[in-house]
Each structure stands twice: as C-alpha cells, then as structure tokens.
Amino acid sequence: MHYHFEDFPAGTAYDLGHELLTAADITDYARRYDPMPFHLDEAAAHQSPFGGLVASGWHTGAVVLGRFVRTLLAHSACQGSYGVDAVRFLHPVRPGDGLSARAEVESAQPHARKPHLGVVGFLLTATNQDHTPVFRMRTRLLFARNGTTATSRAADGGREVTA
Amino acid sequence: MHYHFEDFPAGTAYDLGHELLTAADITDYARRYDPMPFHLDEAAAHQSPFGGLVASGWHTGAVVLGRFVRTLLAHSACQGSYGVDAVRFLHPVRPGDGLSARAEVESAQPHARKPHLGVVGFLLTATNQDHTPVFRMRTRLLFARNGTTATSRAADGGREVTA
Secondary structure (H helix, E strand, O other): OOEOHHHOOOOOEEEEEEEEOOHHHHHHHHHHHOOOHHHHOHHHHHOOOOOOOOOOHHHHHHHHHHHHHHHOHHHEOEEEEEEEEEEEEOOOOOOOOEEEEEEEEEEEEEOOOOOOEEEEEEEEEEEOOOOOEEEEEEEEEEEEOOOOOOOOOOOOOOEEEEO | OOEOHHHOOOOOEEEEEEEEOOHHHHHHHHHHHOOOHHHHOHHHHHOOOOOOOOOOHHHHHHHHHHHHHHHOHHHEOEEEEEEEEEEEEOOOOOOOOEEEEEEEEEEEEEOOOOOOEEEEEEEEEEEOOOOOEEEEEEEEEEEEOOOOOOOOOOOOOOEEEEO
C-alpha cells in the first residue's frame, strides 16, 4: 500500500516498461483463450487477412495490464476496477514485437459518497519497436485516499515520465 | 468458414456454454498477467475488500471470449475485431464459480465501403451458478458476406437459443 489516490493527479504519465511477445507466447495464450487460426497456427495465419501469426487483441491487453499491475497497481492502495472502455486494436502484434506500455491519468476525483476513496481514470497505451501504436484502452480504478493506510512509496514502483 | 454476416441478424442470441473457474485457474492467470494479492493468494485476499480470492476481471473476459471463439467465431468467416467497449465487472468471480456465457447480436450492418464485408455488434455476458450477472462487454466484428466463401455450417457450431 504505497500509492494512494493523491499520487495520481490528472496529467501524470507513467512508463510501464517493455515486454517482448514470442510466437510461443502468442500461440500458448491462443490455445487457452482465443483459438482463432490466425492466433494459433503460422500456416493457417498466412491464408488469413493478417498474412501471418498475430497476437489475440485480448492477449495484448492482458500484457499491458500486467505491466500496469507490476509497475503501479501492486504497489498501490487500489481497491478494484469499475471496468474498461474504448479497447482498440490499432495495429497487428506479431511474433518478436517488443511492446512499450504507458499509463496516463485522464481524471482523478474524490468518491462522491465515500470520503476515504477516490476514482482515477487511466488511458493505457502500447507501441511496438517501430513506435507504432498497437493498442489502447481506458479504465477507472478505485484507490484509498492518503492517510487511510501506510503511505511510503515502493522503491521499485512506477517511474513518472511526464507531469 | 461457416457463419457469415447474414447468419447474425440483430436480435439473435447464442448460448456459449459453461466454464468452471478453479482456484488454480485464477492464480495461474494472475501470476502471468494480473499479480494483485486478491487474485493471487488466499490469505492476502482475505485482508482485501473482496474478503477472499477473486478472478482478475480481464481473466473473466478471456474466458467469455474463449467460449465465444470456440462456439461461434472459429466456425465463422470472421475477419477481425474493431475493439471492445463497456467492459464491466458486475460481481466477483470466486473459485468454483461456474460461468454461463451468452452472445446477443445488437447490430448488423453491411460495411459502408467494402461490399463483401459486414459489421456485427455483439453484447457478451456471463452469469454465475446463482444466475447473478458477473460480466459484460460489447464488441464489433467484421465478417465476410455470404457467397464470398464456403457456406456450410459447422455441426458443432453455436446453438441459437432465441430469435
């Protein structure tokens, strides 16, 4: 419990780090959760509109959320999520692509009825190694306000990249 | 390539079947993609606002999309997704919960510029064994129109439950 509502003012942005997707990552996820031919099998994918193996869009979202959790949320007083909106698959993610993820605070408001909580709206985005945007989504999360739990920051927490 | 755009008129609904989530399913997913204490560890989860282990909301979405793909999309002329909107985590999903998933066609329109394609909007929902809604989301998918590829239906394809 390190980051609280007050640590996420609107306009703040965080570098969530990088992650490389291998062909095995893409097909392992697809076998379990999204067995479409173009996520599962290189030969079949060549016949698809994508012309080759591509990651499931939901898989890309899971990787971005994983970076978000590891960099920020796991070191925070996050109390859960309202949901996710505007999930967009902007460009195919292919084997060997290196994704860079980023979070921007779009809104931050005290909870209307619960004074110990606040609601933060994040835009999460990912670009590939060519700086091409491949994914984005918005999510609103509930955080405890400062003073309601311990307030020290994690040494390995998120790096703030703009303000 | 069995279901085409014309097979998804607005108002049609499909039973996507059932899937049980074990504690191992929940923690395996969380370790890889969403390592929050309340998705990962029973003891830590007891101290959280959820009072016990709960599935990652993105994991629940992956399970629902998996049912959608296995029941319908893998037997269709689906050409990809525009994205996902209005993802809502309506109720906690706990170990041993059995999810029933359902897809409803909310809109179906020929593509504005590409006469061989059509766009279908689906509402995907899941309820638990107590018939409590736990998850919903909307997605718009691109399908080839009838006559552009083979048209036979899969014997094991989706069961239409309302019309």
